[in-house]
Amino acid sequence: MPELLPLYGKTLAELQDIVSQEGLPPYAAMQLADWLYKKNVESIEAMTNISKSAREQLVGRYYVGLSKPEGVSASADGTKKYLFRSGNGKFVEAAYIPETGRATLCVSSQAGCKMGCLFCMTGRQGFQGNLSSGEIINQLRSIPEFKNVTNIVYMGMGEPFDNLENVLRSTEVLTSEWGMGWSPKRITVSSIGIIPAMNTFLSRSSCHLAISLHSPFDEERRMLMPIQNVYPIADVVEEIRKANIAGQRRVSFEYIMFDGLNDSPRHVREISRLLHNLRCRVNLIRFHPIPESSLRSASDETIIKFRDALTSKGIFTTIRASRGLDIQAACGLLSTKGLLKNKD
Amino acid sequence: MKAWKEGDYRLQQVISNTRLAPGAFLLKFRKQFDFSAGQIVALGVSTDIEPRFYSIASSEEDELISVLYTEKPDGKLTPMLSMLNPGNPILVSKPFGAFTSFKSEPVFVAAGTGVAPFISALLSNKVRGATLIHGAPYPEYFYFSDYLSEKLGRNYIQCCSRCMPGSHYVGRVTSYLLQWDELDPNRNYYLCGSTEMVVETRSLLIxxxxxxxxxxxxxxx
Structure with missing residues (x-):
């Protein structure tokens, strides 16, 4: 018996290909999209405006492809961390972060990560595989708080631009009229700045972009993020300038603050020079310590001073609240390394 | 969708594509742009297939650029690269990347084809007093070993993970570094390899x- 293929996460064009291959009428693609992404059915049998014979035909080759989380941890602050099994048998995590008036879901795009950043737990588990578009959106669709989520950030495990096509498929499903109908202004894709993929993303998507900055200085950023050897941050910023981002689309720079490393007035001056006249914001993040790391977070007082100094240079700067620290769901802590050998 | 855009690459001809070991090859083509040792090029065989990056393994002075690669049976590009013959076309980007500043008396730590940037630095005489610790599964994967033995002498250390005890240290580079009694925290360490190798080696050095x-x-x- 042939292996069943998942429908969830397919774009309209891909659904059109499927109905064409199956000899179904062209309008069936839109019907499939409607059932998958608006009516949120969990089986092909439930797609009742598709003819019974067509459903039987589809059931022989496809299934919806949703998968429920296999575990959940709840933080005292209301954050929840969900554990999902990906198609290649590896595990990924997603963090649901409720706040007053909004709820953000932080999704993973890969199992593990190849980028090897010094401060990140995910990087320590190496790379296990890309998530499909369906596996990315399933992290939203299959949590109990699905309907409460107001914002999605691609800031979980993995580097989204190292899995660009699946990330773009997923944002297409999320933002299309035929799909889930989300505004792209409620979706942020975060990257360390893989330039060719970033340029493709900027031209093919309207979602917000976040870039991991962490240091404006070459040697320092290289120590924190080996990608600096391939795509220096100055080149990344230059490409963003060329993209001439306008309207409501937002570019932000993520900046984890390390005690005594990247929290000085010299850093403020260099960030100010790097981002001069670029319409963007800087998001300061406390460092959440990881085992066997000598890195420490800057103090709250230092972070506030840093924010004020950047603000005085004309750069809109915010401080991200740390959420889910007690369940290792905070920024940089997602990891399923412990499960790699424990579960099949 | 095209994976390469016009202007990203130059069309070149393969000069040679030599099998060094099972699944491991040294590809050569003519140099069209100057480069610094440690830089990489993107290679491709078609504009429809995503390019991959490879460190240059030749001297800055050479007229040819050499690239070491291993064939990944389930990969999109390397099975096609491995079939290239002299005269076949290949897409090559300009050299780029900033893994190029090697301080004095560096310790190079490489796994597999990750030795390429260090070979380039040594062939280009960009460093002095280097130590190279190279990991590979079998002896035939210690690329350029004759040259490296002659150039570095006892500062060329082969860590062979699947060898029988004898002429090599048997084990991975991380095992070697863990008990290396000459490890000097004041030297500069340059790592090149897979994520797992780099992350593990970096943690161990720290x-x-x-x-x-x-x-x-x-x-x-």
Whole structure:
């Protein structure tokens, strides 16, 4: 018996290909999209405006492809961390972060990560595989708080631009009229700045972009993020300038603050020079310590001073609240390394 | 969708594509742009297939650029690269990347084809007093070993993970570094290899007292 293929996460064009291959009428693609992404059915049998014979035909080759989380941890602050099994048998995590008036879901795009950043737990588990578009959106669709989520950030495990096509498929499903109908202004894709993929993303998507900055200085950023050897941050910023981002689309720079490393007035001056006249914001993040790391977070007082100094240079700067620290769901802590050998 | 855009690459001809070991090849083509040792090029065989990055393994002075690669049976590009013959076309980007500043008396730590940037630096006489610790599964994967033995003498250390005890250290580079009694936290360490190798080696060096700012890594991704 042939292996069943998942429908969830397919774009309209891909659904059109499927109905064409199956000899179904062209309008069936839109019907499939409607059932998958608006009516949120969990089986092909439930797609009742598709003819019974067509459903039987589809059931022989496809299934919806949703998968429920296999575990959940709840933080005292209301954050929840969900554990999902990906198609290649590896595990990924997603963090649901409720706040007053909004709820953000932080999704993973890969199992593990190849980028090897010094401060990140995910990087320590190496790379296990890309998530499909369906596996990315399933992290939203299959949590109990699905309907409460107001914002999605691609800031979980993995580097989204190292899995660009699946990330773009997923944002297409999320933002299309035929799909889930989300505004792209409620979706942020975060990257360390893989330039060719970033340029493709900027031209093919309207979602917000976040870039991991962490240091404006070459040697320092290289120590924190080996990608600096391939795509220096100055080149990344230059490409963003060329993209001439306008309207409501937002570019932000993520900046984890390390005690005594990247929290000085010299850093403020260099960030100010790097981002001069670029319409963007800087998001300061406390460092959440990881085992066997000598890195420490800057103090709250230092972070506030840093924010004020950047603000005085004309750069809109915010401080991200740390959420889910007690369940290792905070920024940089997602990891399923412990499960790699424990579960099949 | 095209994976390469016009202007991203130049069309070149393969000069040679030599099998060094099972699944391991040295590809050569003519140099069209100057480069610095440690830089990479993107290679492709068609504009429809995503290019991959490879460190240059030749001297800055050579007229040819050499690239080491291993064939990934389930990969999109390397099975096609391995079939290239002299005269076949290949897409090559301009050299780029900043893994190029090697301080004096560096310690190079490489796994597999990750030795390429260090070979380039040594062939280009960009460093003095280097130590190279190279990991490979079998002896035939110690590329350029004759040259490296002659150039570095006892400062060329082969860590062979699947060899019988004898002429090589048997084990991975991390095992070697863990018990290396000449490890000097004041030297600069340059790592090149897979994510797993780099992350593990970096953690080990830090645990042995090497400050993170003395560790520079190039990850194959």
């Amino acid at each position: 645990s042995r007292g090497v400050p993170p700012d003395r560790i520079n890594a190039e990850i194959y991704f």
